[in-house]
Amino acid sequence: MNVSTSTLSLTVADVDASREFLTTHLGYQVAMAADGFASLTREDAAVDIVLLSRGTEVLPPEQRDQQAAGLILALTVTDLAAEEARLRAAGAPITMPLREEPWGERLFQLTDPNGVVVQLVEWVTPGTSSHTPDTPDTDDTDDTDDTRTEQEEAPTVHVISPSDEAVTVSPNATMTGLAAPSRGSAELSTWTVEMAAGATGPEHTISREQVWTVTAGSLEVTCAGRTEKVAAGQTVVLPPDLVRQVHAPEAAEAHVAMRADAHATVPGTEGTRTLPWAE
Incomplete structure (x- = not known):
């Protein structure tokens, strides 16, 4: 068997809401669309996605009232921390914050308006730092830039007021x-x-x-x-x-x-x- 492409078909209550979420936050593009249907793609190796409205007659009768649940769409990316910062700044619904598992998986999750969970993943070697080590310093290297970067990446205190x-x-x-x-x-x-x-x-x-x-x-x-x-x-x-x-x-x-x-x-x-x- 030779697989030339992969497509994930999701049955959702609101096709437009999921389409907007995937195109706005995750870079998908609409390949085809009609009432109750959308086909989305990316130019890289991400899986293509087809969105179908619940109740559509395209599906067999026993599948028409089902909807995507208990499913995680996992996408492996590079520079995961930058993606998390970008999505947070854009107001994307991050429902599981960035974390690193003992086996070397770094990940965070978003949930679209129809409850579809999207997980962005980056793999690192277990027991090692998740960033690339700096080149060793020489005696005449100026450490000012490294010190500034470490200060900028240090955790900050947030004061939150009810609104x-x-x-x-x-x-x-x-x-x-x-x-x-x-x-x-x-x-x-x-x-x-x-x-x-x-x-x-x-x-x-x-x-x-x-x-x-x-x-x-x-x-x-x-x-x-x-x-x-x-x-x-x-x-x-x-x-x-x-x-x-x-x-x-x-x-x-x-x-x-x-x-x-x-x-x-x-x-x-x-x-x-x-x-x-x-x-």
Whole structure:
């Protein structure tokens, strides 16, 4: 078998949204497009992508209502850190910040409006630095430029203030985003939650551990069938991937922290959901 090209076909709810995401942030170009269909390509070795709208009659009946879920489109690139900086500056939805695995894989992830996860990857030799070593200094080498570069790349402190743009209002609660990858953090997301008396959130799971500290009122937190009442000043740790539900017997406020790459699922529904206030 000789493979001349590779194409990934994705069934999504909104073809235009995914097309815009891929062309704006990842350099894809539209080869063909029609109502409910788009064929995208790049000039390099990246896989071609076909976007099909859910319900299209082009697909067999048993596939028409499926959608891309649990799939990662991985693209190996060079100068991964520069790509991450470019995408962050462009406001791209980075849902897993840049990290390096012990086996030598450096990666970060974006999630498009239809929930398609795109992972950019760069490989390095395990146990070595992820950048190319500098040429050894000689006695007459001026170190000024190297020192300046090291200073420019040093971690910086971010002070984050609540803003109206970071507020999400649902029927059950109001979430105000604080730290998040889109607002300067690299690994953690934090936010505040306000719930009116009698409000109850939906049953759901989160893929990462969450830590809730109640700052006013009290909450009743049901997790894996067990209900705990958490009063102001107390903290509850919610394990990942367990069904939980939060109820406010009285008006309550809480501060929440978790890893920034988490996603949510709702029992009885397909796919995963991002938390907009934590992205």
